[in-house]
Amino acid sequence: MKDFPYTESKDTRSGFGAGLHELGKTNPNVVALCADLTGSLKMDAFKKDFPERFFQVGIAEANMMGVAAGMTIGGKIPFTGTFANFSTGRVYDQIRQSIAYSDKNVKICASHAGLTLGEDGATHQILEDLGMMKMLPGMTVINPCDYNQTKAATIAIAEHHGPVYLRFGRPVVPNFTPADQNFVIGEAVMLNEGTDVSIFATGHLVWKAVLAGKLLAEKGINAEIINIHTIKPLDAQAILASARKTRCVVTAEEHQMNGGLGDSIAQLLAREEPLPLEMVAVNDSFGESATPDQLMEKYKLNEAAIVAAVEAVMKRRK
Amino acid sequence: MPQTAEIATADLKEIAAQVRRDIVRMVHAVNSGHPGGSLGCTDLLVALYFKVMKHNPEQFSMDGVGEDLFFLSNGHISATLYSVLARSGYFPVSELATFRKLNSRLQGHPTTHEGLPGIRVASGSLGQGLSVACGAAQAKKLNGDDRRVFVLMGDGELEEGQNWEAIMYAAHHKIDNLIGVIDHNGQQIDGSTAEIGGLGDLRSKFEAFGWHVLQADGNDYATLLPALEAAQAATGQGKPVMFIMDTRMGFGVDFMMEGHKWHGVAPNDAQLATALEQLTVGTVADY
Ligand SMILES: Cc1ncc(C[n+]2csc(CCOP(=O)(O)OP(=O)(O)O)c2C)c(N)n1
Ligand SMILES: [Mg+2]
Numbered sequence: 001m002k003d004f005p006y007t008e009s010k011d012t013r014s015g016f017g018a019g020l021h022e023l024g025k026t027n028p029n030v031v032a033l034c035a036d037l038t039g040s041l042k043m044d045a046f047k048k049d050f051p052e053r054f055f056q057v058g059i060a061e062a063n064m065m066g067v068a069a070g071m072t073i074g075g076k077i078p079f080t081g082t083f084a085n086f087s088t089g090r091v092y093d094q095i096r097q098s099i100a101y102s103d104k105n106v107k108i109c110a111s112h113a114g115l116t117l118g119e120d121g122a123t124h125q126i127l128e129d130l131g132m133m134k135m136l137p138g139m140t141v142i143n144p145c146d147y148n149q150t151k152a153a154t155i156a157i158a159e160h161h162g163p164v165y166l167r168f169g170r171p172v173v174p175n176f177t178p179a180d181q182n183f184v185i186g187e188a189v190m191l192n193e194g195t196d197v198s199i200f201a202t203g204h205l206v207w208k209a210v211l212a213g214k215l216l217a218e219k220g221i222n223a224e225i226i227n228i229h230t231i232k233p234l235d236a237q238a239i240l241a242s243a244r245k246t247r248c249v250v251t252a253e254e255h256q257m258n259g260g261l262g263d264s265i266a267q268l269l270a271r272e273e274p275l276p277l278e279m280v281a282v283n284d285s286f287g288e289s290a291t292p293d294q295l296m297e298k299y300k301l302n303e304a305a306i307v308a309a310v311e312a313v314m315k316r317r318k
Numbered sequence: 319m320p321q322t323a324e325i326a327t328a329d330l331k332e333i334a335a336q337v338r339r340d341i342v343r344m345v346h347a348v349n350s351g352h353p354g355g356s357l358g359c360t361d362l363l364v365a366l367y368f369k370v371m372k373h374n375p376e377q378f379s380m381d382g383v384g385e386d387l388f389f390l391s392n393g394h395i396s397a398t399l400y401s402v403l404a405r406s407g408y409f410p411v412s413e414l415a416t417f418r419k420l421n422s423r424l425q426g427h428p429t430t431h432e433g434l435p436g437i438r439v440a441s442g443s444l445g446q447g448l449s450v451a452c453g454a455a456q457a458k459k460l461n462g463d464d465r466r467v468f469v470l471m472g473d474g475e476l477e478e479g480q481n482w483e484a485i486m487y488a489a490h491h492k493i494d495n496l497i498g499v500i501d502h503n504g505q506q507i508d509g510s511t512a513e514i515g516g517l518g519d520l521r522s523k524f525e526a527f528g529w530h531v532l533q534a535d536g537n538d539y540a541t542l543l544p545a546l547e548a549a550q551a552a553t554g555q556g557k558p559v560m561f562i563m564d565t566r567m568g569f570g571v572d573f574m575m576e577g578h579k580w581h582g583v584a585p586n587d588a589q590l591a592t593a594l595e596q597l598t599v600g601t602v603a604d605y
Contacts, residue, residue, distance in 0.1 A: 034508075036474065036477075036506055036507045036508050036514055036515075037507060037508070038508050039507070039508070040507075056508065056513075056514055058474070058477035058506075058514050058515035058516075059444055059445070059474050059475060059477040059478055059506065059515070060477045060478060060479060060515075061478075062479055063479060085443060086443065090443065118350070119348055119350040119351070119418040119426050120350070120426040120427065120442070121418070121425040121426035121427050121429070121442065122425065122429065122431065122440075123393065123425075123426075123427045123429065123440055123441070123442030123443050124426070124427070124442060124443070286431060288420070288421075288422075288425060288432075289418045289419065289420075289422060289424075289425045289426040290418075290419060290420035290421075291420075294420045295420075298420065
C-alpha cells in the first residue's frame with residue numbers, strides 16, 4: 001500500500017475559496033454570488049479583491065439561481081455559493097429549468113455537504129444532493145476529496161462550458177493530493193493499484209479509503225483505491241478496467257445509498273460486467289446533530305466500515 | 319390545562335433570565351449554536367408560553383385542538399424554544415444538557431423526527447414556517463377551533479421569497495387567527511439586514527399586502543405585553559396580524575449585543591462566566 005504523506009489538514013471549502021480568488025485574478029468573466037454565507041463559503045477574499053464582481057443576494061437562494069442563469073447571458077461565468085442543501089433541494093426547479101434545461105454556464109458551488117456539517121443537524125445535512133444533481137441532463141457533478149483537489153477543481157470548472165455542481169464540506173481533512181495537480185473533469189484518479197478489491201470513493205470518503213487500504217494491507221489484502229472525484233460524467237473505462245481485474249467492488253461516499261456514486265457504479269456494472277458490490281453510504285436515513293467524527297462512526301462512513309465492506313464483498317467474489 | 323395568564327411581570331423576567339442562562343450554557347457546552355437571535359427572542363417566547371398561550375405541556379398532542387400553537391420558523395434559535403418548552407413542562411429540564419449531542423431529541427434545529435414534545439414541524443432551512451402556520455391556522459378554522467396560531471420569523475429570513483407567497487396567501491384567505499412575529503433585530507449572518515437584504519419599510523410592505531401590523535420593543539415587557547394583547551385583540555377581523563418586534567441580537571449579555579457577531583458563535587469559558595454574571599436570577603435553577 002502506497003504512503004500518502006501530508007503536512008497539514010484543511011477544509012475543502014477553503015480550497016474552493018482559494019480557487020475562486022485565483023479565478024478572480026485570471027478570468028474577468030468570473031462573477032460570484034452568495035446567499036448570506038460569505039464566511040462559511042470562504043468567499044471573503046474574492047469579495048474583498050473583486051467587489052464589483054461579487055453579488056450578495058441575501059437569504060434568497062431561488063433568486064440567486066435565476067440571477068446566475070441571467071448573468072450567463074452576456075458571457076459571465078457565475079459561481080453561486082451556499083450550503084449544499086440550499087444549493088440543490090431548495091432550488092431544484094430553478095436549477096432544472098433556468099440552468100440545466102437552458103444549458104447555462106453556472107457553477108453551483110455547495111459547501112457543508114453531508115453528515116460532516118455536524119451539530120446543525122439533519123435539516124442542513126443534505127445526503128441526496130449528488131442524486132438530484134446527477135439526474136439532471138447535462139449537469140456535471142464533482143465531489144473533490146481535499147483542499148488541493150477542491151482548489152484545482154474550482155479552477156478547472158471555469159474552463160468547462162456548461163452547468164456544474166461542485167460539492168465540498170466543512171471539516172478539516174488531510175490535504176494529501178498534489179498542489180500542482182492537473183484536474184481533469186471525468187477522469188478518475190488511481191491512488192493505489194491492487195488486485196483483491198476495487199474501492200471507488202468520492203469526497204471525504206477518499207481519505208477514509210486510504211486509511212482502510214492500510215488496515216487491509218495489514219490483513220494481507222491488496223486493495224485498489226480509486227478517487228472518483230467526478231460522479232458525472234462517470235469514468236466508466238477506469239471503473240470497468242479496475243473491476244475486471246479485481247472482480248469485486250466497494251463504493252464509499254458521504255451520501256444516501258439511493259442516488260449516489262455507488263448507485264451509478266452499480267448501474268454501470270449491471271450493464272457491462274455484473275460483479276459483487278458493497279456500498280458504504282447512508283442507508284435511507286436522515287442525519288442528526290453530533291460531532292462529524294461521531295456521525296461518521298454511527299452512520300458507518302469510516303475506514304472500519306470500508307474494511308467490513310471489503311471483507312463482505314470478497315466473500316461473494318467468484 | 320394550566321392557566322398562567324395572571325403571572326406577574328417580575329416572574330416572567332425571572333424566567334427569562336433563567337432561559338438566557340440555559341441558552342448560553344447550552345451553546346457553550348457544544349461550542350456551536352446561535353446565541354444572538356436566541357437571546358433576543360427570549361422575552362417573547364417566555365411571554366407566549368408562560369402567559370399568553372393556552373397550551374397543554376403535560377399532554378402534548380400534535381393536533382393541539384383547543385390550544386394556541388407556536389411555530390418557530392427561524393429554527394436556528396432552537397436553544398430558546400427548548401429551554402422554554404422544558405421549563406414550561408414539556409420535557410425534563412435535565413434534557414437540555416443533551417442539546418446538539420449524539421442521539422439527542424434536542425437537535426441543532428427543531429424537529430419532530432425524534433419525537434420531542436412541543437415540536438410540530440421541522441425548521442432550520444429558512445423561510446418555510448409562515449406557510450406551515452397558515453395551513454395550521456386554516457385547519458383550526460375548518461375544525462371550528464377558535465384558538466390562535468403564532469409564528470416567529472427572523473428579519474433576514476424575510477429575504478426568502480416563500481415568505482411573500484405566504485404573506486399574500488394569508489391575506490387573500492383572510493387567515494385572521496394567525497399572528498406572525500418578526501424578530502426585527504436588523505442583523506443576519508454576513509452583516510446588517512440593511513447592508514445585505516434591503517428589507518426597506520416592512521410596515522408599509524405588510525400593510526400593502528393586507529395585513530394588520532403592529533410594532534413594539536420586544537425586549538421590554540412594558541411594551542411587549544401590551545403589544546401581544548393588541549395583536550390578539552386584532553385577530554378575528556378578517557386580516558392576518560403581523561407584529562414587527564424590535565429586538566437586540568444578544569439581548570441580556572452586553573458583549574453579545576454588538577452587530578451580527580454573535581449570530582452563530584458560542585462563548586468560550588471566560589465569556590460564559592461573564593455572561594452568567596450578567597444573567598442574575600433570584601434562585602438559580604440551572605439544568
Ligand atoms: C434556506 C436557508 N438559507 C440559508 C440558511 C443559513 N442561515 C441560517 S441563519 C441565517 C441568517 C438568518 O438571519 P435572521 O433571520 O435575521 O436571523 P438572526 O441572524 O437575526 O438570528 C442564515 C443565512 C438557512 N438556515 N436556510
Ligand atoms: Mg435578524
